[in-house]
Amino acid sequence: MSAEPAGGALVLPEAAPAVAAPRDRRLPTISLGIIATFVLVAILAPLLSPADPHDQSLRNRFKPPVWEEGGSWKYPLGTDRLGRDMLSRIIWGSRISLAAGVITVLLASAFGAAVGLVAGYYGGRVDAALMRMTDATMSFPVILLALILAVTVGPSFTNVVVAIAVILWARYARVIRGQVLTLMQLDFIAQARVAGAGAGRIITRHLFPNTLNTLVVLVTLQIGYVIILEASLSFLGAGIPPPTPAWGSMIAEGREFVTSAWWVSMFPGLAILLVVLAFNLLGDWLRDTFDPKLRQL
C-alpha cells in the first residue's frame, strides 16, 4: 500500500552499494595460532614430548592411535615400524621443518635481496650479468641439486638448507630488482642523490626500506614452500638422514604400510599440511594488507 502524498515526494531508488565491501583486514588468527603453536612445540620439544623419539621398542611396533582398536594412551598417535612414539617424533620433527624453513628462507632472502638491490640500482651491465645469473639459477631444479649434494657430500641438515637456499635466492633477486626499478624512477631517489648521497646510502636508506613489505610477504609465502621442499627431499632420502625425526622421512617410512598402519604416514603429512597452509594463508593476508598490487607473488 502506497500512501504517497500528492505532489509525489521524490523517492530515490534503493541505493546500490557504492563502495565494494572492504577487504577483510582482521588478523588471520587461525593461521597465526597454528604457526605460534608449532613454534612453541618446536622450542619446548624436550618438555612436551612424552617419550624419546629415538626409543625403539620392537614389541610395540605399529601400535594404532589411542582411539583405534588396540591403541593406548601410552602412544597417543601410535607407533611406527620400530615401535617409536609417533607423537614424540612429530613434536621433534617440527624443529627440523621450521628450522629448515626459516633458516633457508632467511639465507636466500638476504642474498637474493642484495643481488636485486644492486642489479636494480646500477642497471646496465651489472644488471644484465646478475639477472642472467638469476635466470640460470631459476632454471635449475632444486630437487636435482639436493640429490647431487646428498650423493656426493652425503645427506645432512646443512646440505638441505644450502641446496634449497642456493636456488631459492633467485626468486627474491628478481622480485626485488623489479621493485627497485620502479623506485628508481621516483624523485626521492634523485633528490637523495642531489643531496650528496652515494650508492651505499641510497641502497640501504632509500631502496631497501621501501622493499621490506614485499620481502616480508615473499618470506612468509616461501617458508611454507621450503617446508614442503625439505619434506620432499627427506622423503626421497636426500634430506635429513634417519634416525633424526623429520616429517618427510617419516612419511617415506610409512609408505609401505599405508594399508595396514595408515597413521605412520598420515600424521606427519597432516602436520606438514597444517603448517604450510598456515604460512600460506598468513602470506596471502600480509600481501593483501600491504599491497594488493603484489598479486604476482
Next chain:
Amino acid sequence: MSQPVLDVRDLRTHLVTRWGTVKAVDGVSFRVSEGETLGLVGESGSGKSMTCLSIVRLVPRPAARILGGTVLLDGEDLLTKSEPEMQRIRGRKVAMILQDPMSSLNPVFSIGMQVREPLAMYHKLRGRALIQRAADLLASVRIPSPGARLRAFPHQLSGGMRQRVVGAMAIAAPPRLLIADEPTTSLDLTIQAQYLALLEELQERHRLALIFITHNLGIVSRICDRVAVMYAGRIVEMGPVRQLFAAPAHPYTRALLESIPRLGAKIERLAAIDGQPPDLARLPDGCAFAPRCPHVMERCRAEAPPEFVVSEGQVSRCWLAGR
C-alpha cells in the same frame, strides 16, 4: 660586481640515443652571482634540466656524457672533481629542488627522519641539537607546528607542504647555489605564490645564487634578476629580465612573449610559434630556430649565429641582432 658563485663556460653534454646523437647542451655559458636569480626558460627538451644536471654531474648514464666546458663553483671546476668529491659538494654547496613534490620524499620515513638526515650528514649534529635544528629548519620554511610535523609521514602532508619540506632539506647546509627545477609546476596558484615568496626569502637570508628552471614567463618576471632563454641546447638570448622582456632581440624570445595571454589586451587569437619543436637528433646546420623563424634569411640556414651584444648585459644569438 661581485665574483660569480657559478661560472659555466661552453658546457657541452651529448646524449647518445637510438635515433642519433643529441646535443642536449651545446656550448652553454652563463654566470650566477651571490644573491642573484637566473631564470632558465625554454620549451620541454630545450636542455634546461640537462644543463643543471650537468652542473652537479648527475646526467643520466650511460646515454648522456659531458663532453667539455668548465663549471666553476667559487672558482673550482666541478667537471674535474672525482665522484667522492662531488658527493661532498652535492647538497653541501649545490642543492637542487626537483619538480615532483609527490614523490620527492621517501614514503617509509617520517618527515623528521628525512630532515635530520642532511643535518646529521653536513653538520655532524647528534641528539637534542639535531632534533632542535630539524624543527628550526621546518619553521624557517614556514611550516606550522614543526614539532608535530616532524612525526608525520609524507602521505599525511599536502603537496605544497611537502615541497616546503624538500626546500628545507635543500637549504640544510646552506648551499652556495640552489637549483630549482620547476618546483612550482605541480602546485596550485595560491600555493605557488607562497612558495615563490618563500624561495625569495630563503635566498635573501642565505645570499644564495639561485637558478630557477621554468617555462612560466610570469614567474620569471616575478622572481628572476636575469633570464636565459634556451632553444635546442643553446642559450639563444640572455639578459636582465626587464630589458629582455621589454626589448627581446631574438625572434624566438619575441614569439615566446607574444604567446602569453595578457589581461585586457585586445587580440583575436593568441600567437603561437609556427612549426614543430626541433628534432634534436637532426638539427639544421645553421641557426636551430631557422625553420620556424618568421625573419629567416639566407645566412641563417648556412651559418649558426654567434653571440651578439645587444645592449648592456643582454646578448642574443641572432644575425638580426648583429646588424
